[in-house]
Amino acid sequence: MEEKSSSETAGKPIRCKGEDVDEVSEGDTVIPIFLPECGECEDCKSKKSNLCTKLPFKVTPWMPRHQTTRFTDLNGHPIYHFLSVSSFSEYTVVDIAHMTKIDPTIPPNRACLLSCGVSTGLGAAWRSADVEAGSTVAIFGLGSIGLAVAEGSRLCGATRIIGVDVNPDKFEVGKKFGVTDFVNGAKCGEKSVSQVINEMTGGGADYCFECVGRASLVQEAYACCRKGWGKTVVLGVDKPGSQVTLPATDVLHSGRSLLGSLFGGLKPKSDIPVLLKRKDVHEVTEGDTVIPTFLPDCGECVDCKSHKSNLCSKLPYKLSPWMPRYHETTRFTDTSGEPLYHFLSVSSFSEYTVVDVAHVTKIDPVTAPNRACLLGCEVSTGVGAAWKKANVEAGSTVAIFGLGSIGLAVAEGARLCGASRIIGIDLNPDKFEFGGASELANVVQWKKFGITDFVNPKNSEGKHVIMEMTGCGADYCFECVGNASLVQEAYACCRMGWGKTIMLGADKPGAQLTLLSYNIVHHGKTLSASLFGGIKPKSDIPVLLKRYLDKVN
16 A cells, blocks of 8 residues: 655644645645544545544554554654654654645644644534534533633533633633633532532533543533433543443433534544634414323423423423322322322323323324324334434434334334334344244234344344444434343444434333443444433424324325
8 A cells, every 4th residue: 555644743834745645735734633534434425423434543653554653763763653643743744634734824833723622622512512502501621622612612602601620710711712600610519510500500501511531520511411402522531441320211311412522523624624714703172182192391491492302391201190280189089089190190091081281282183093192102202213303314224122112113213214224123033033924914014114124132242233234333223122231232333423322211210321431432423312202292293193194195
């Protein structure tokens, strides 16, 4: 292989270049970047990932293509490369995949800042989190990356930016970058930092960024991230082997997302030039047909008014035997006058029920009741998870762990979204061992939902099989059983760079979900959970029913 390399220092001209290099010329001004972009692999060509698969990022003393060094000392002994750029030396040799050409008028002492920390912070706010105007941001760690996150959030229009650090002097510095509030992590008394931020914000920040590199801070950031739509972005790298531990039930019920971001999700060759140029930048009546839903939609709180969440904050979802607005009150009694308790706020197994209007969705009366009732729980959860939560793209690959009613509904939703390959994973051999005529009905049944492949975990090592089947993992993985270990399996076989793992099943109380901190940062995958599939009952269920009626008619 011909070497592709060039010599330079940060923000200064190239002195010479390898014979196969045609992207830059001698005299061009460039920035060396530790994260490669070959421009040829699937990831580099995709807008969804910045993790090159041809030259994957790793900590190594060698040139990336040849596993050799280009440096020697006066005695001819090898001097090793650092993060593929060795930019602390006056002259260096860098692979072209680690080089970004920039405007020569940019001062070197400004341009060099974008080769690592500043780009990581700005990119995390701009690219990875996509911070929205008017939002609230919490930043753990106000070093160079944390301050850059603050600046990026300010430029994106965030109205409140909370800095968290143990050094109070950082607040004055942070104000220059848009930090509006400060929390000293060492002086929160008996409260945790997450408790303080939850109280400050009335429910958590819209976006939380961990910029230190401590698994415990990732957990704190996740705990004070807004339920329903909050995103926690991990930028810091903890020591090898450190683990982030989250309560599995919280992951499902909170609707938050946890995202790792290497180099802020930026693609060096296309995004760095952009950064260099960017500047300050009522309801029902008697006779109406309705569906009772366990998830409330009050239509009044900030969550119900937002398109980003389906988790009502006025009447938060919880397992309770009471009517939601009246503590310890039931509307049912038996023939002896003893109380009968409500179930999931709807008690839909009874012939007649009393339901809060927040748990009722009005529907078209022509809809057959035996069809409409299916959308009160599982079907909406599965279809919604593919449609609303994951936003499955046409031509993508989907893996579904658990082929019960929710899993099959996910398959149907993924099929309707245009997924080209849908892999079902289940322990029940009746769902994929079809030898006799009596099993033919099962084959027809699962094909109706779009499933194209089956994996039986009893006969295989799940994640490895799926990785082999897909080449590099499924674009979307859905856990529909309620088992923390399966969430970990789903996450492991999710596509690196852009893969999404959606948790739909609820494990037993106290179950823990454990992921490697290093992998969260370096793999670029997203883990989120979806209660009722991310669907807003009053607005989205009528849409699903209309699609069904249009299909029938």
